[in-house]
Amino acid sequence: MTGAVRDVAAAPWAGLARFPLAVGPTPLVRAPRLEAALGLGPTLVKRDDLIGFGVAGNKTRPLEFLIGAALAQGARVFVTGGGPGSNFCAAAAMAARAAGLACELHVWGDPRSANLALATAAGATLVPTGGTVREQVDEQIAARVTQLGDGAYGVPRGGSTPLGAVGFAAGAAELAAQLDALQVRPGLIALPVGSGGSVAGLLAGLAAVGLDVPVLGVSVSRPLEEIRAKVDDLAAGCAALLGTAAPDPAQLTMVDARGPGFGSATDRERRHAREALWAEGLLLDETYGAEAFSAVVDLVDRPAGPVLWWHTGGLLPAFGSILKGPA
The missing domain is CATH 3.40.50.1100 (Rossmann fold)
Structure with missing residues (x-):
């Protein structure tokens, strides 16, 4: 088209x-x-x-399609991540909860932030990367999805x-x-x-x-x-x-x-x-x-x-x- x-x-x-x-x-x-x-x-x-x-x-916009794809796949857990200031992490946790999915967030840096507190309140599990390098997040997300198989739907930080x-x-x-x-x-x-x-x-x-x-x-x-x-x-x-x-x-x-x-x-x-x-x-x-x-x-x-x-x-x-x- x-x-x-x-x-x-x-x-x-x-x-x-x-x-x-x-x-x-x-x-x-x-x-x-x-x-x-x-x-x-x-x-x-x-x-x-x-x-x-x-x-x-604005993180709501990509999540409508990403969560939709996760549900269509039959996934049980939505895996993504980001840093302490990530608006996407909080949004992903809320969206996953609304869709009935578990949410696992791989985070770099100090997890004590308002966004990550909201993500935790929405039921997300925070998994520290053990460092402060952002690129480690996407690597860890990919490895976790491989480990979980079809039960997981993963997206890189920011849902990009x-x-x-x-x-x-x-x-x-x-x-x-x-x-x-x-x-x-x-x-x-x-x-x-x-x-x-x-x-x-x-x-x-x-x-x-x-x-x-x-x-x-x-x-x-x-x-x-x-x-x-x-x-x-x-x-x-x-x-x-x-x-x-x-x-x-x-x-x-x-x-x-x-x-x-x-x-x-x-x-x-x-x-x-x-x-x-x-x-x-x-x-x-x-x-x-x-x-x-x-x-x-x-x-x-x-x-x-x-x-x-x-x-x-x-x-x-x-x-x-x-x-x-x-x-």
Whole structure:
């Protein structure tokens, strides 16, 4: 199937196993008070922080398809992992519980975090990797799935697989319908990039619906060369899985916002997050949200149309940031 997709019933992901979690479509709103406070041009916000499943934010989107695949396989345990600040770990634990699956999370670093506490509360079993190297997580997940056999369904940290990316491809179609209804065309779509699945799915989905809008990916955890190659591969894999038009790599520009390190925002980013809280009541975490929004504020070349910032969520870490006090 190629070409623009507007009919949801005929969408290429309609035939995939899907476990419903999200309450959607998530709102697409303008942020006039934030525009005034920071001197921004027209700014739209896609509110995946209001996706309606726990505090899972945008991680809900890939999990609908990943959990669906696990159930279709007849798996009994969902195996994945991440670090202390992983929004995906908490979301995966809640989604697995809702689907009646056990959840095993392989985690690196100090497990004492709000996200991992929520994962434990949802019944997940935490398995420390014994180190602080993120790559050890995916290796350990793969080894555990091999050990458990067909009873386990495993995904790498962040759920970043071509199938996981389908969740955001469907999100792109959701966005396109909202833009059509509002008769608005953004000049740029900006979102944070961790393990790459969300932006890859967005690119595949934009190609599927025929929406040629520039995308700004704000890398928060990996060097640009590394994450760019992964995003391109995931986007191509997602499109191939769906049988839709191949995404155009030139549609994506990436910036490096790792700053002091993954999960640590700069003072400037924290000030921008505070403005978002004061002006619009938006909660931004220091792992993804503050960095991505700050990149929108700092755009040198403003596009002709509105900037659309995809607020991916991260509410639990945002509360932790607030408790630290003002920047």
